[in-house]
Amino acid sequence: MVESPETTRLVDRAIQVIQKHVPKFQIAPRSNNWFRRLLGKIGGTAGYWTTIGYTAYYPEDMDAKWSVIFHEGLHALRAKRMTLALFGFLYAFPISLAPIFLALGAYLWSGWSIAAFMGAILCFAPRTAYFRFLFELEGYEMNMALDTWMHGKEFALSDDALVFYDDQLSGPAYDWPTTRSLAERSVDAIADEIEGPDGYDDTEFYGHWPLKFKQDDPYYRDVLQFVRDNGLLHESLRD
Numbered sequence: 508m509v510e511s512p513e514t515t516r517l518v519d520r521a522i523q524v525i526q527k528h529v530p531k532f533q534i535a536p537r538s539n540n541w542f543r544r545l546l547g548k549i550g551g552t553a554g555y556w557t558t559i560g561y562t563a564y565y566p567e568d569m570d571a572k573w574s575v576i577f578h579e580g581l582h583a584l585r586a587k588r589m590t591l592a593l594f595g596f597l598y599a600f601p602i603s604l605a606p607i608f609l610a611l612g613a614y615l616w617s618g619w620s621i622a623a624f625m626g627a628i629l630c631f632a633p634r635t636a637y638f639r640f641l642f643e644l645e646g647y648e649m650n651m652a653l654d655t656w657m658h659g660k661e662f663a664l665s666d667d668a669l670v671f672y673d674d675q676l677s678g679p680a681y682d683w684p685t686t687r688s689l690a691e692r693s694v695d696a697i698a699d700e701i702e703g704p705d706g707y708d709d710t711e712f713y714g715h716w717p718l719k720f721k722q723d724d725p726y727y728r729d730v731l732q733f734v735r736d737n738g739l740l741h742e743s744l745r746d
């Protein structure tokens with residue numbers, strides 16, 4: 508699964524940190540899950556990690572970006588806090604409404620059925636998956652914080668980095684969940700907060716309505732502690 512012993516050690520420790528918050532969290536190769544493999548083929552997301560329930564499935568080249576594991580751990584934590592069922596429903600929203608429209612159309616079986624079936628089709632319209640956007644935004648917020656702690660603000664918040672997040676949040680990686688402009692505004696707002704005087708080591712920048720985590724969230728604290736404990740804190744942030 509991973510090549511370097513150093514990476515293996517860090518991955519194991521990162522999993523332990525996440526398990527403090529989500530005891531059922533685990534990782535598995537994507538190829539173990541036929542369903543994910545299928546989705547990966549359809550969606551072209553073979554290079555991505557995906558979390559289903561409390562298991563994060565990693566792609567073949569997981570070695571390249573082991574730190575993504577804290578992003579996936581955040582999804583698992585969010586799911587645990589709001590229940591797996593609600594998280595799944597909201598993540599898939601509005602597609603999760605399509606079966607309801609279909610059932611309604613079949614039940615009514617009248618002129619109204621056409622409206623219900625149209626409703627089901629509209630559930631697949633792009634730029635409408637607001638909750639998926641929010642969940643991924645908080646996931647990438649974790650990436651931005653972690654990159655800042657490990658590589659410094661200049662690298663973590665460079666124009667290229669921010670454009671990457673804009674692309675992820677409004678593009679095909681998550682089936683165009685929202686508009687480019689909302690993605691840009693949200694990523695810029697997070698970058699501004701991290702840029703702030705204490706941004707790198709407090710948690711004030713963390714979370715967006717209606718997904719606001721409490722300030723000083725212990726998950727964030729523990730990830731920062733992990734960075735410190737493993738000697739990964741960027742020199743510009745050391746006391």
Ligand SMILES: [Zn+2]
Pocket residue numbers: 578579582642643646
């Ligand atoms: Zn994610």
